[in-house]
Amino acid sequence: MSLNTWLLLTPQLLVALGVVCCLLLISWQRSQQIIAWFTLMVLLVTIVATVSLVGQPAVHVTELLYVDSFSLVAFLWVLLAGFAAVYMSKAYLHSHLEVHDEFYLLLLLTVLGAGVLVASDHFASLFLGFELLSISLVGLTGYFRHQRHAIEVSFKYLILSASASSFMLLGIAFLYSQTGSLSFVQMQAESADNMIAQIGFLLFIAGIGFKLSLVPFHFWTPDVYQGSPTPVTFVLATISKSAMFIALAKCFYVEGFQTLIALPSIHHALSALAIISMIVGNCLALGQNNIKRILAFSSIAHMGYLMIVLLVHQQQAILLARQAVLFYLFAYLIANIAIFGVLVLIERERNVGNNIELSHWKGMFWYSPIKALVLIVALLSLIGIPLTAGFIGKFYLIILAANNALWPLLIALIVGSGIALGYYLPMIFQLFKKEVVTMSHMTTWRIRLWISVIFLLSIGVGILPDMIITPLLNF
Amino acid sequence: MIILLMIALLLVFALLAWRVEKYFIQAPKVVALIAVVIASFLFCFQLFQAEHRFEVWTVIVDATWIEAFNIKLQFSLDQLSILLISLTLLLAFIAIAISWQEVSERQGFYYFNILCAIAGIIGVFAASDVFLFFVFWEVMLLPITALIAIWGHENRYFAAVKFFVFTQVSSLCMLVAIIMLAFMHQQQVGQFSFLYSDWQQLAFSPETATFLMIGFFIAFAVKLPSVPFHSWLPDAHTQAPTAGSVLLAGILLKTGAYGLIRFVILLFPNASMQFAPIAMTLGVVSVLYGAKMAFAQSDCKRLIAYSSISHMGFVMMALFAFNYNAFNGAIVTIIAHGISSAALFCLAGMIYHRIHTRDLAQMGNLALSAPWMAGVTLVFVAAAFGIPGLANFIGEFYSLLGVFAVSPLHALLAALGMIGSAIYGLRLFQTAFHGVKRDNTSTKIEDLSIREGAICLVLAVLLFLIGIYPQVLLQFTFQGGY
Numbered sequence: 001m002s003l004n005t006w007l008l009l010t011p012q013l014l015v016a017l018g019v020v021c022c023l024l025l026i027s028w029q030r031s032q033q034i035i036a037w038f039t040l041m042v043l044l045v046t047i048v049a050t051v052s053l054v055g056q057p058a059v060h061v062t063e064l065l066y067v068d069s070f071s072l073v074a075f076l077w078v079l080l081a082g083f084a085a086v087y088m089s090k091a092y093l094h095s096h097l098e099v100h101d102e103f104y105l106l107l108l109l110t111v112l113g114a115g116v117l118v119a120s121d122h123f124a125s126l127f128l129g130f131e132l133l134s135i136s137l138v139g140l141t142g143y144f145r146h147q148r149h150a151i152e153v154s155f156k157y158l159i160l161s162a163s164a165s166s167f168m169l170l171g172i173a174f175l176y177s178q179t180g181s182l183s184f185v186q187m188q189a190e191s192a193d194n195m196i197a198q199i200g201f202l203l204f205i206a207g208i209g210f211k212l213s214l215v216p217f218h219f220w221t222p223d224v225y226q227g228s229p230t231p232v233t234f235v236l237a238t239i240s241k242s243a244m245f246i247a248l249a250k251c252f253y254v255e256g257f258q259t260l261i262a263l264p265s266i267h268h269a270l271s272a273l274a275i276i277s278m279i280v281g282n283c284l285a286l287g288q289n290n291i292k293r294i295l296a297f298s299s300i301a302h303m304g305y306l307m308i309v310l311l312v313h314q315q316q317a318i319l320l321a322r323q324a325v326l327f328y329l330f331a332y333l334i335a336n337i338a339i340f341g342v343l344v345l346i347e348r349e350r351n352v353g354n355n356i357e358l359s360h361w362k363g364m365f366w367y368s369p370i371k372a373l374v375l376i377v378a379l380l381s382l383i384g385i386p387l388t389a390g391f392i393g394k395f396y397l398i399i400l401a402a403n404n405a406l407w408p409l410l411i412a413l414i415v416g417s418g419i420a421l422g423y424y425l426p427m428i429f430q431l432f433k434k435e436v437v438t439m440s441h442m443t444t445w446r447i448r449l450w451i452s453v454i455f456l457l458s459i460g461v462g463i464l465p466d467m468i469i470t471p472l473l474n475f
Numbered sequence: 476m477i478i479l480l481m482i483a484l485l486l487v488f489a490l491l492a493w494r495v496e497k498y499f500i501q502a503p504k505v506v507a508l509i510a511v512v513i514a515s516f517l518f519c520f521q522l523f524q525a526e527h528r529f530e531v532w533t534v535i536v537d538a539t540w541i542e543a544f545n546i547k548l549q550f551s552l553d554q555l556s557i558l559l560i561s562l563t564l565l566l567a568f569i570a571i572a573i574s575w576q577e578v579s580e581r582q583g584f585y586y587f588n589i590l591c592a593i594a595g596i597i598g599v600f601a602a603s604d605v606f607l608f609f610v611f612w613e614v615m616l617l618p619i620t621a622l623i624a625i626w627g628h629e630n631r632y633f634a635a636v637k638f639f640v641f642t643q644v645s646s647l648c649m650l651v652a653i654i655m656l657a658f659m660h661q662q663q664v665g666q667f668s669f670l671y672s673d674w675q676q677l678a679f680s681p682e683t684a685t686f687l688m689i690g691f692f693i694a695f696a697v698k699l700p701s702v703p704f705h706s707w708l709p710d711a712h713t714q715a716p717t718a719g720s721v722l723l724a725g726i727l728l729k730t731g732a733y734g735l736i737r738f739v740i741l742l743f744p745n746a747s748m749q750f751a752p753i754a755m756t757l758g759v760v761s762v763l764y765g766a767k768m769a770f771a772q773s774d775c776k777r778l779i780a781y782s783s784i785s786h787m788g789f790v791m792m793a794l795f796a797f798n799y800n801a802f803n804g805a806i807v808t809i810i811a812h813g814i815s816s817a818a819l820f821c822l823a824g825m826i827y828h829r830i831h832t833r834d835l836a837q838m839g840n841l842a843l844s845a846p847w848m849a850g851v852t853l854v855f856v857a858a859a860f861g862i863p864g865l866a867n868f869i870g871e872f873y874s875l876l877g878v879f880a881v882s883p884l885h886a887l888l889a890a891l892g893m894i895g896s897a898i899y900g901l902r903l904f905q906t907a908f909h910g911v912k913r914d915n916t917s918t919k920i921e922d923l924s925i926r927e928g929a930i931c932l933v934l935a936v937l938l939f940l941i942g943i944y945p946q947v948l949l950q951f952t953f954q955g956g957y
Contacts, residue, residue: 366581383643385617386610395654398647402654410651418644425636429624469543 008059008067011050011075012115018042019108026101036090039104043083043111050076054472063183066121066250073326073472074118074246077333081238082111084337087450088231088344103143109136110235114243118250123172123182126247130168130211133240134161140232141224147354153227160210160220168207174200179256187256193263201260202269211244212303213296214273215280222284225296227354230347233292234340237299242329245306249325252310253318262313270311274409277304278416285423289357291343294423295336298382301416302332308397308413312404320403323473324396330468331381331389334458338378341454342371345447358427363435370448372431374455381458383424384417388462477521478550478601479536481514482594488513489590496583504575507586511567511593518560521552529553530952532603532671540607544657545667551603554951558806559600559726559733562813565937566725567593570718572930573821577717577828578626585626588618592722599730605653605738606669609646612694612730616642619727622719623711628833634707634714641707645697652690659683674742684746691738692750698731699787701754702761709768712780713833717824720776724783725817732790732809740794747795754795755878759888761788766895770902774833775826778903779819782859785892786812786867792889793874801877807948808870811941815858815867818934822852825927826907829920835903839912845922849908851931856904858938860896866941 006013018039025038050072058068085107093100113132120126138161142154172182178197179187206217213221225233251257260266281300288294306328309321343356350360365372381390394417401410461468488510492503527533529552536550552560570589578585595615602608616639624635653669659677660668668674679687697704712720740747747754765785772778786808793805825848826841827833842849858865861872871893879886912918923931941948 380617386613395650398651398654399658402651403658414644414647414651417647418640421636421640421643425620425639426632429632429635432621432625464541466542469541474543 149227164210171203274307649694758792804873811866
């Protein structure tokens, strides 16, 4: 392998190196502060490395990985999410007595797993990334073992992700039996018309569907979201989902799979999956009181919307679809950083543990306007109101759906967005309700700075999307 | 540049009004008033400075916004937009004046919302890049929703959600149509374009045109509102604070009418001509249904809200008659209804401020203690049911005249709506000001203050002016000369 090949793999290698160094660091000196700052440093260096690599010509790194700008930008999103997660955890872990080295280690491993996933070009590497991600997440979800639901949540996630991976393995085996290859690029188009291959493909989708919590594989989502520590929920919502989706998209846009997806039966199955995810996810979120549960259901719907990009066929549309995936995931990431960031702060202020309810942010607009404003912008972005990043994301989806004549999906998108207003708006109104008791609230300059950055980012990307599109997504 | 400057100025002053509350509790309303005054001056300046009379849609601001999709920051003006922006600025004064003493809680954020809403509405009337239009169309909803949800009456959250869901879902239909058009432009010309002027060059098959037209039609019919999509209106208008109702009835509904003219009738003339019988029928149904429902209400704001549905039915019917007279009638009705319904909502707000109820059964014999208010109310009620000499008469008369030439049956049925409006209008006036309360007591209220009197006077003078000398409006052409 040439030097250039290794160069393109630098981000993943840096994170792996970071993991090793973390282990060494733990055996040398156990300190909460040092490890947290070290993890942040590793992520920061990796972010810089990734940004500088975007735009390089695409390269196969062995048969397993394929690094192009698409996967680099996707990894960049993952790293940003990881950075935010470490930052949140720093605030979150502060309140506990133990030294939490392992937490950061697991977090880095999750990022590494996501890094393998977004670069994978082979079922073996996909599975590797999948498992690395899941197993570290199992550790993370149950990390605070003394908390009420920790063990239950961790077990639920373990069992469901294990069954998901067995589904996926079976699917991969079926596909392999028919095509004789595990590599995406070597997938043969002729085998598409084969029952076994089709079933294998659907099983594979089912496995990934568990992770994306598409309906009907969504049952773990609300419980795990609610029971996990908030930074971990954030990781589940962003890193895990975006990496999974990118892996799926990479595999869908390969020519060998295109013929398979173009088959009416597969196309209908995927459309149905998307449509019920949009509708059911949104309907289930109505009437919930626990904020993390609402976010869990809304994430189901958002993954359903995003499925639209997987169903396009023409070559030209695929270029746009890649942009759409990355933009949508970015918008979703920013909104989640804002919401979860504020949630972590509120949990600390109010000492409510994991059970943060809507009533806990009642009247926030009047006593802590800056936090409330960030939340409002994030929620509007999730709704898809113009001048937020979420709108441009939705705009991309509608362009794709309309151009590829995916009318049922488009109708479901509109109906789903309508239903979604039924829980997003009450969330916003809650912020404006009159508050009876005034709480103590911390607004140190650090928090202010952090919140302002997110606020400017979400508004900025919404008003001038060229900021992201031109340098990062034009390839 | 002036339009952009006006919008920016309103937004900056909105922020200022919000922040300044911390230091001077009474300052926000003054800031808001100053902002609207300056914006109006800027607007007049632009009009007098220009050499032409804006007979065609003239581009006045043009800049690139989002390169990736070739979206422009383009504003244009013609006489229709100028007229509607003037109405917006007028009602902005009224909305600020009516809230002057009514709103005491959280004034800063209140005026922030009012100014943002006005900025958004001006943007809607002036944007000629359709993406930009859509952005303003959506963004103006947020402050109005906030006005309903924060300063509204007892059932405000429900009303706000309902209002938002209706408009949001319908505007997504419009967004799909917008994107389809931009995509068709890409297929025919080679790149995305959201410019209205580019779209006029597009060629499409009749079926495509019909589908696209319906996408736009739904969004505007919800806003107008026309009958199957009207149910958000009574709730939103009733629950909103007075200034919110004034903005909703006075201008927001007109954005629907404006959209119908600009994006349905002018962009898809053939498709809308085929669709016209359905649209006219919807209009007639709205006229009759609105009148019937208005008659049955006991809540005075709800009554006025239903009467709005009835009047906007006239607009819908007249627009789709494709007749010169009817079109002019529709324009006059838009303006007249904007003024008269704003006035009625102001009066309802004044009564609510005094006796804290909107229930007609709780009123009665108010004329005894407030003769001036009674007299003024009679003027506006009379305007609403179309007494000759007031603006609404001109609008409805022209509409009916034009529609009669096209479809006598529609005109005949709609004329019944005018009788209906006389019945509910007189009922409103009679029960509130002259009837006896159920328990035979009478409420004593204060008469109009100078501020309230001035508001009513301005609106009444305008109604009389248009009613007696309609040439003030009819001298302009609104691209309606088909």
